[in-house]
Amino acid sequence: MKPFNYGIIGDSGKMGIEITNLFNEAGHKKVFSVDALNEKEEARPDLLIDFSIPDVLDRTLALGIEFSSPVILGTTGYNSYHFELIKKASAVIPIVQSYNYSIGIQMLLKCTELLKENLSDWDIEITETHHRFKKDKPSGTAIMIKEAIGKDVPISSLRLGNVPGDHTVFFGGLGEVLSIKHSATSRRTFAEGVLKSAEFLLGKAPGLYSFKDVLFKK
Amino acid sequence: MKPFNYGIIGDSGKMGIEITNLFNEAGHKKVFSVDALNEKEEARPDLLIDFSIPDVLDRTLALGIEFSSPVILGTTGYNSYHFELIKKASAVIPIVQSYNYSIGIQMLLKCTELLKENLSDWDIEITETHHRFKKDKPSGTAIMIKEAIGKDVPISSLRLGNVPGDHTVFFGGLGEVLSIKHSATSRRTFAEGVLKSAEFLLGKAPGLYSFKDVLFKK
Amino acid sequence: MKPFNYGIIGDSGKMGIEITNLFNEAGHKKVFSVDALNEKEEARPDLLIDFSIPDVLDRTLALGIEFSSPVILGTTGYNSYHFELIKKASAVIPIVQSYNYSIGIQMLLKCTELLKENLSDWDIEITETHHRFKKDKPSGTAIMIKEAIGKDVPISSLRLGNVPGDHTVFFGGLGEVLSIKHSATSRRTFAEGVLKSAEFLLGKAPGLYSFKDVLFKK
Amino acid sequence: MKPFNYGIIGDSGKMGIEITNLFNEAGHKKVFSVDALNEKEEARPDLLIDFSIPDVLDRTLALGIEFSSPVILGTTGYNSYHFELIKKASAVIPIVQSYNYSIGIQMLLKCTELLKENLSDWDIEITETHHRFKKDKPSGTAIMIKEAIGKDVPISSLRLGNVPGDHTVFFGGLGEVLSIKHSATSRRTFAEGVLKSAEFLLGKAPGLYSFKDVLFKK
Numbered sequence: 065m066k067p068f069n070y071g072i073i074g075d076s077g078k079m080g081i082e083i084t085n086l087f088n089e090a091g092h093k094k095v096f097s098v099d100a101l102n103e104k105e106e107a108r109p110d111l112l113i114d115f116s117i118p119d120v121l122d123r124t125l126a127l128g129i130e131f132s133s134p135v136i137l138g139t140t141g142y143n144s145y146h147f148e149l150i151k152k153a154s155a156v157i158p159i160v161q162s163y164n165y166s167i168g169i170q171m172l173l174k175c176t177e178l179l180k181e182n183l184s185d186w187d188i189e190i191t192e193t194h195h196r197f198k199k200d201k202p203s204g205t206a207i208m209i210k211e212a213i214g215k216d217v218p219i220s221s222l223r224l225g226n227v228p229g230d231h232t233v234f235f236g237g238l239g240e241v242l243s244i245k246h247s248a249t250s251r252r253t254f255a256e257g258v259l260k261s262a263e264f265l266l267g268k269a270p271g272l273y274s275f276k277d278v279l280f281k282k
Numbered sequence: 283m284k285p286f287n288y289g290i291i292g293d294s295g296k297m298g299i300e301i302t303n304l305f306n307e308a309g310h311k312k313v314f315s316v317d318a319l320n321e322k323e324e325a326r327p328d329l330l331i332d333f334s335i336p337d338v339l340d341r342t343l344a345l346g347i348e349f350s351s352p353v354i355l356g357t358t359g360y361n362s363y364h365f366e367l368i369k370k371a372s373a374v375i376p377i378v379q380s381y382n383y384s385i386g387i388q389m390l391l392k393c394t395e396l397l398k399e400n401l402s403d404w405d406i407e408i409t410e411t412h413h414r415f416k417k418d419k420p421s422g423t424a425i426m427i428k429e430a431i432g433k434d435v436p437i438s439s440l441r442l443g444n445v446p447g448d449h450t451v452f453f454g455g456l457g458e459v460l461s462i463k464h465s466a467t468s469r470r471t472f473a474e475g476v477l478k479s480a481e482f483l484l485g486k487a488p489g490l491y492s493f494k495d496v497l498f499k500k
Numbered sequence: 501m502k503p504f505n506y507g508i509i510g511d512s513g514k515m516g517i518e519i520t521n522l523f524n525e526a527g528h529k530k531v532f533s534v535d536a537l538n539e540k541e542e543a544r545p546d547l548l549i550d551f552s553i554p555d556v557l558d559r560t561l562a563l564g565i566e567f568s569s570p571v572i573l574g575t576t577g578y579n580s581y582h583f584e585l586i587k588k589a590s591a592v593i594p595i596v597q598s599y600n601y602s603i604g605i606q607m608l609l610k611c612t613e614l615l616k617e618n619l620s621d622w623d624i625e626i627t628e629t630h631h632r633f634k635k636d637k638p639s640g641t642a643i644m645i646k647e648a649i650g651k652d653v654p655i656s657s658l659r660l661g662n663v664p665g666d667h668t669v670f671f672g673g674l675g676e677v678l679s680i681k682h683s684a685t686s687r688r689t690f691a692e693g694v695l696k697s698a699e700f701l702l703g704k705a706p707g708l709y710s711f712k713d714v715l716f717k718k
Numbered sequence: 719m720k721p722f723n724y725g726i727i728g729d730s731g732k733m734g735i736e737i738t739n740l741f742n743e744a745g746h747k748k749v750f751s752v753d754a755l756n757e758k759e760e761a762r763p764d765l766l767i768d769f770s771i772p773d774v775l776d777r778t779l780a781l782g783i784e785f786s787s788p789v790i791l792g793t794t795g796y797n798s799y800h801f802e803l804i805k806k807a808s809a810v811i812p813i814v815q816s817y818n819y820s821i822g823i824q825m826l827l828k829c830t831e832l833l834k835e836n837l838s839d840w841d842i843e844i845t846e847t848h849h850r851f852k853k854d855k856p857s858g859t860a861i862m863i864k865e866a867i868g869k870d871v872p873i874s875s876l877r878l879g880n881v882p883g884d885h886t887v888f889f890g891g892l893g894e895v896l897s898i899k900h901s902a903t904s905r906r907t908f909a910e911g912v913l914k915s916a917e918f919l920l921g922k923a924p925g926l927y928s929f930k931d932v933l934f935k936k
Contacts, residue, residue, distance in 0.1 A: 168458040171400055175393040175462065182389055182497075187632050189658045196623050196672070220656035222625045224672025226903055236632070236660025239471025240386040244393065245461045249880055249903075253457025279400075405850050407876045414841050414890070438874035440843045442890025444685055454850070454878025467662055467685075604894040607836055611829040611898065618825055618933075675907025676822040680829065681897045689893025715836070 065263050071096025071109035071133075073124050074116030078251060079138060083113060086255040087262075109133055111262055121146050125153040134265035136258055137161040140204045154272035158265050162275035163204040165257025169231070170279055172246045173212045176233050179242065180213050187236040188213055193222040194229050205231055283481050289314030289327035289351075291342050292334030296469060297356060301331060304473040305480075327351055329480055339364050343371040352483035354476055355379040358422040372490035376483050380493035381422035383475025387449070388497055390464045391430045394451050397460065398431050405454040406431055411440040412447050423449055501699050507532025507545035507569075509560050510552030514687060515574060519549060522691040523698075545569050547698050557582050561589040570701035572694055573597040576640050590708035594701050598711035599640040601693025605667070606715055608682045609648045612669050615678065616649050623672040624649055629658040630665050641667055719917050725750025725763035725787075727778050728770030732905060733792060737767060740909040741916075763787055765916055775800050779807040788919035790912055791815040794858040808926035812919050816929035817858035819911025823885070824933055826900045827866045830887050833896065834867050841890040842867055847876040848883050859885055 070087060074080045075097035084094055095107035098120075108131055114124040115138040128135040137150065140163050150161055164170075180188070192206040202219040209231060210217055232245040248254075257275060264278040273281075288305060292298045293315035302312055313325040316338075326349050332342045333356040346353040355368065358381050368379055382388075398406070410424040420437040427449060428435055450463040466472075475493060482496040491499075506523060510516045511533035520530055531543035534556075544567050550560045551574040564571040573586065576599050586597055600606075616624070628642040638655040645667060646653055668681040684690075693711060700714040709717075724741060728734045729751035738748055749761035752774075762785055768778045769792040782789040791804065794817050804815055818824075834842070846860040856873040863885060864871055886899040902908075911929060918932040927935075 166458055167401070168453075168455060168460045171397055171453075171460055174396060174400075178392060178396065179389055182392075183385070187660045189660060191627070191656065191658070193670075218658070220627065220658065222627070222654070222656065222670065224623045224625060224670055224677055226674045227672065227677060228903065234629075234658065234660055235386075235389075236663065237386060237471065238662045239466065239468045239474070240384055241463075241465045241467065241660055241663060242386045242389055243463045245459075245463070247459045248457065249459065249882065250457045253455065256457070405878045407878060409845070409874065409876070411888075436876070438845065438876065440845070440872070440874065440888065442841045442843060442888055442895055444892045445890065445895060446685065452847075452876065452878055454881060456880045459878055459881060467664065602894055603837070604889075604891060604896045607833055607889075607896055610832060610836075614828060614832065615825055618828075619821070671822075671825075673822060673907065675902065675904045675910070676820055677899075677901045677903065678822045678825055679899050681895075681899070683895045684893065685895065686893040689891065692893070 067091045067093065068110040068262070068266060069093050069095040069107055070111045070113060070262070071098070071127075073098045073112065073114040073120060074139070075099050077115055079115040079254065082251045082255040083115070083258055086252065086259055090259060111136070111266060113258060113262075114139055118142050118146055121149055125149060128157045128159075129153060132157065134158045134268065135160075136261050136265065138165060138254075138258065141200070151272060154270060156270055158268040158270050158273065160261045160265055160273045160275060160278060163208055165254045165261065165275055166246070166248060167257060167279060168246050168248075168253070169205055169208075170276055172231065172233070172244050173209065173276075175244050176209060176212050179233075179235050179244075183235050183237065183242070185237075187234075188215075188217040189234045189236070190217055190219045191222065191232045191234070192219065192230065193224055193227050195226040196223045197226075198223060203229070203231070205229070209233055285309045285311065286328040286480070286484060287311050287313040287325055288329045288331060288480070289316070289345075291316045291330065291332040291338060292357070293317050295333055297333035297472065300469045300473040301333070301476055304470065304477055308477060329354070329484060331476060331480075332357055336360050336364055339367055343367060346375050346377075347371060350375065352376045352486065353378075354479050354483065356383060356472075356476065359418070369490060372488060374488055376486040376488050376491065378479045378483055378491045378493060378496060381426055383472045383479065383493055384464070384466060385475060385497060386464050386466075386471070387423055387426075388494055390449065390451070390462050391427065391494075393462050394427060394430050397451075397453050397462075401453050401455065401460070403455075405452075406433075406435040407452045407454070408435055408437045409440065409450045409452070410437065410448065411442055411445050413444040414441045415444075416441060421447070421449070423447070427451055503527045503529065504546040504698070504702060505529050505531040505543055506547045506549060506698070507534070507563075509534045509548065509550040509556060510575070511535050513551055515551035515690065518687045518691040519551070519694055522688065522695055526695060547572070547702065549694060549698075550575055554578050554582055557585055561585060564593050564595075565589060568593065570594045570704065571596075572697050572701065574601060574690075574694065587708060590706060592706055594704040594706050594709065596697040596701055596709045596711060596714060599644060601690045601697065601711055602682070602684060603693060603696075603715060604682045604684075604689070605641055605644075606712055608667065608669070608680050609645065609712075611680050612645060612648050615669075615671050615680075619671050619673065619678070621673075623670075624651075624653040625670045625672070626653055626655045627658065627668045627670070628655065628666065629660055629663050631662040632659045633662075634659065639665070639667070641665070645669055721745045721747065722764040722916070722920060723747050723749040723761055724765045724767060724916070725752070725781075727752045727766065727768040727774060728793070729753050731769055733769035733908065736905045736909040737769070737912055740906065740913055744913060765790070765920065767912060767916075768793055772796050772800055775803055779803060782811045782813070783807060786811065788812045788922065789814075790915050790919065792819060792908075792912065795854070805926060808924060810924055812922040812924050812927065814915045814919055814927045814929060814932060817862055819908045819915065819929055820900070820902060821911060821933060822900050822902075822907070823859055823862075824930055826885065826887070826898050827863065827930075829898050830863060830866050833887075833889050833898075837889050837891065837896070839891075841888075842869075842871040843888045843890070844871055844873045845876065845886045845888070846873065846884065847878055847881050849880040850877045851880075852877060857883070857885070859883070863887055
């Protein structure tokens, strides 16, 4: 795909660094960056990426509208107020919002939907394991899985060392157990999902898209 | 469903005993049984079930045609010659043939098909674990999984204690691993699949059906 | 070992049946049995086994003293009052008491003790999975593991289908995770632990022994 | 501990980079480095570390003797010829040699030794999973585990995405399975083992030490 100029809100965070590395390798150019302490603008970005905190969402969306540039939102912890803001802005610019940009997690969600329909009387349990520094319990991704199941299933959260992130869904029938497990081994996989979303968004009509749309509605 | 009369070829085998227990609980009556040493016929069976050895297939199919009764085949180790016999007989009577009558394994196969289409450049590996007394390596079910993937993926076979049967398919991308695991905790689950197949077959037109048909083509 | 006569309190329970099968195969003879509704005495037992409910402990111990026969206690749910009774009786007859008669669980406990000493700054988590019918959470065995660790580590309990019982201890350091997992595949393994305890007890001096003593203090 | 000067053979390899980062953070100074194409000597090193290829072992040991500096060997693939060289050199300088510098793997080995002694009639299986780029099968660590078991147990090797390295030992009895699993989540854990070895070696008498000695013979 043609090289483009991009901007990152949350530039020095772990995901900001990972995205910068991958996008630069792919030939794209960072021309805009925002952090708690700094803001740098070399040129007008064709696309904005926000992996930061919910509080700056307002400004990110205003920048997207000002630049007429699509926006990719990877920040977690949005509440209904934030989702209202996103919806409004998506009338003007195309936006992708997701709590998880891994293709593996999207496939886990697809399998989970398939299983819950066919194994309706089986027990369901979710477990998630993350590094000891993770503050929220359960993880945003575990909540996404629970929503895909569509009923109130138990979630067990383990905090161990520096595990990047494991999620498992268990289906238990009388006589058998079926489980699907996803393990992230590096953050690069999320950066690749962001790159796929960028390619999807450029040239798209205004609207609100999920990462599922990016993967399956090409 | 209405009670019916059934017959079992391989009556004193582990699956024969499990099927007899479940079918009797469900109100059906065993009127015909065959074993290496004995054959007992009290009445004409409405349905025949064969969980024995490939060598007797010829006779099982002849009995099915003689009684005009549907046949459920759960024996493993058939070769192309046997499959030819089955195909011919299925022009006259309805037959279900499967190497695994667990609904969980069928769902694992469905998920596997979904994943191999969407994760085409990921590595795939299969592992299976069974009790130390199992003679064939890899298991028939592992072969079914490999066929569902449609390419030559490695299968690792472990033999441990008296494990009833575990099968796992791993998909490995750069940065993430997705796996689906099935564990059988008792043979009863297979007997339940046979009962479902019986209900599916009675009254069906001649033809060759898979356990997938039983579950999803109602 | 020489055949002996034994008695079971809780004779028709799942463990009572399993123990009877194994002990009879080994050439020993059941001469005494107690249940909610029945009591049968053919001869004086050399050994008493109690897998029933805490309420009958009093009588079990009185019988042991009356017959001068060693007692194996596998009932769960004892409180401090019961442990006081056991201690008193052990001045007169030899007793083995344990919440879990599997050698695998004893080995898991040994490994856990080894690891907690050497990995003192690692995170520890316990998970246990049992069938949906199990009422207590967490399992008695999970509590034994926690006591072996000697500090208040989180226990996650999953309830799935008819899983006989899985226990895992996770140790997480920065850069690595080490885990030990035990899966029970049948109750026979517990009956074998009871048989080992019987062989240990016969001829022993009065005293209170653990299953760990049975395995490691021969 | 007091800062020291160190040298690395295999300086630009993955482990060379990881070790340099950790050692520099800890206040130590790299004064000597060797690679396929370059060699740089700023000062005489107090300690030499070799994570490269077996072919250069000869020179590494000669350098250690020349500098009278202890040597840490982390290269894999040595044969009996190489081990002979190491033994000879260890008469003059102190050397630590290991195929795996993770404390978790050492603890897995300790548990494995404990289990094989107590579960002598159980089945044993080893599995190892690594990234698709790993060329040797099975891994050196899997071979270490097999040697700890002391008999010819099967090893299954899986190659998936970019998995840093998983090793599992399974013990299967009739009625239960016990397994110990180690997952590396980053290479930093190995660098930390090398730093521990460095602290152990400085000031030691000549001799050949294992990483087990480093951890348990302080």
